[in-house]
Amino acid sequence: METIRTRIKTAIQTNQQHFLEELTKIMEVPSVKGQAEVGAPFGKEPRRALETTLALAESYGFQTEIVNDAVGFAQYGNDPEYIGIVGHLDVVPAGSGWDFPPFSLSEQDGRLFGRGILDNKGPVFACLYGLKLLKELDIPLEKTVRVIFGTDEESGSADLPLYLAKEQPPIFGFTPDCKYPVVYGERxxxxxxxxxxxxxxxxxxxxxxxxxxxxxxxxxxxxxxxxxxxxxxxxxxxxxxxxxxxxxxxxxxxxxxxxxxxxxxxxxxxxxxxxxxxxxxxxxxxxxxxxxxxxxxxxxxxxxxxxxxxxxxxxxxxxxxxxxxxxxxxxxxxxxxxxxxxxxxxxxxxxKGTNFPKDDPNVLALAEVYEKVTGLDGTPVTTTGATYARTMPNIVAFGPSFPGQKGIAHNKNEYMDLNDLLLNLEIYTLALYKLAAKK
The missing domain is CATH 3.30.70.360 (Alpha-Beta Plaits)
Structure with missing residues (x-):
């Protein structure tokens, strides 16, 4: 895994500027829930964010699809059984008092600002971009991977039932919408x-x-x-x-x-x-x-x-x-x-709470990746938050916030340090490799 990690780290350094430029295109969409319209059950802006993201995924060579107008996915591989990464593109309203344009991607002193940079556009796009890097590095994956983009997580997660009405759930996966280390239980x-x-x-x-x-x-x-x-x-x-x-x-x-x-x-x-x-x-x-x-x-x-x-x-x-x-x-x-x-x-x-087996081999694989990249204790934990893991079977929460980072997501000047976002990109890319490299 160390050789693979070195190649991934080099690719991230080479592509850093492109990664941020592509992320900016998603950040600029004010994807707050709006009035339901034909083809847009959660409003036109969440739908536009979904279309913008899938257009990027198509340009990377992935198969894409929108399910019941509510959820989209980018897929690498053709097996009906898949590893699923489940994040969301909708955001809470900007509110007032910002020092930066809320619907943009601003940087100051190594810190990135914008509504959704942490919750959840930045992390879920890092997963998509990490899959892109694995593809371009020609690192073989034995399992199919889907990066799944929801559009109603902030308003009750009515999107995932619409996805599950047509699609089978992943065999395992994670949502990058909570904290590290691996979160096996939610209150x-x-x-x-x-x-x-x-x-x-x-x-x-x-x-x-x-x-x-x-x-x-x-x-x-x-x-x-x-x-x-x-x-x-x-x-x-x-x-x-x-x-x-x-x-x-x-x-x-x-x-x-x-x-x-x-x-x-x-x-x-x-x-x-x-x-x-x-x-x-x-x-x-x-x-x-x-x-x-x-x-x-x-x-x-x-x-x-x-x-x-x-x-x-x-x-x-x-x-x-x-x-x-x-x-x-x-x-x-x-x-x-x-x-x-x-x-x-x-x-x-x-x-109801969730309580995924914390000794599951896939959970332990994510813990190993986290420890390898950060040098921190990867013992699985629980959370007070509510994520897609309550709605989508077979997934746990994994990142993006590191220990000690709390209370940032829904406030004015929502931020994520650039180094932390890039560290997430490395963790998620390596995690995708670890989960999908072997049958």
Missing amino acids: GIVNIELITPFSEADLSALGSIEGDQAKDHVPDELIVDLKNGQQVEVIGKRAPTNAPELGVNAITLLAEKLMNEASLAESLKKYFKWVFDSLHEKHYGEGFNLALVDEDSGKLILTPYELRKTDKELVLSIAIRYPVTFQEEEIIERVHAIVLAHTEVVIVRSM
Whole structure:
């Protein structure tokens, strides 16, 4: 493998500029989910990103196909059984406050910036380009390889079921959309809404709660107008919902202010005090009797991500990521026991955990590649995140973030160091060789 690795490293150095130029063409497509159209179930821009990427793959000499208008693939080899690399081309909205054009590829002091450079255009394109390098180096692969490009990962992964309706899953593979080393297990995820009723008279003292609130991040700024003419504004710090400790949640900051607001009814002040006491800086479920932990995956993570008002209710949305050895039913039972009286608990998202055999030979092969290239410990791990491994059979998560890198993907100025991207290119190219070189 060392001789193969040397050839791969040389090819990466020779082709570095071309690799970045080709990646830029994909980065420039603002592939945020849009209105469904004929031939574009997730919007025209994700479809355009898919077509742009497959056009590059065709220019490299690969067979390409779009399946059910939702997923595309580039294939090297003709065997119906294949190694599958499953990434995505859709991205979250850019948001505000960027110092660089979000839909481009900018470089400053060895760091690359752009929406999708880490999540997930950069890494999945590195897999495609790595396959291109193996082909051009005439390194024989015994197994067929498909690099599969999804277009709806950020909005619920409705794309992969459309792919699987027509295509068989890979015999093994990975998604380059998580972290290193190999991720063999993903925690279960359950998102809930806590719907608490109030009288219309009490709620009339509150205006609507304004701010950027979505299930993928900790809200960082919320504003609410009060009936007495006062405006309450809080500023926190945005972070991914699977790493809330890196942020400051504006929901609990708002609750802290409102629980002492004299103009509000006692019922509302009691509610906001409960929100603050149960959730402020209690990222691991301490305030919900959910401080659960296991050896494989660590602590449960609990993140409030949206608070909204209707005419008769306050609705608090919470994301819970629970360890792989626990079950959703136990989580919900504990939630019911802790919420305020008359609160309805509604499950709005349910994703069972994954637990792939960590001693599988292919998993160990990926671990070996990671150790060989980086010199770091490759012992397989688990994650709090949710990847395509929950939807596509027979795959695990593998990269692109290295230990210590967290909370970058959905923020402004999303970045990836150039050296890290090139290191990923080397890892993925060598991994493709390792998985596909022998029957």
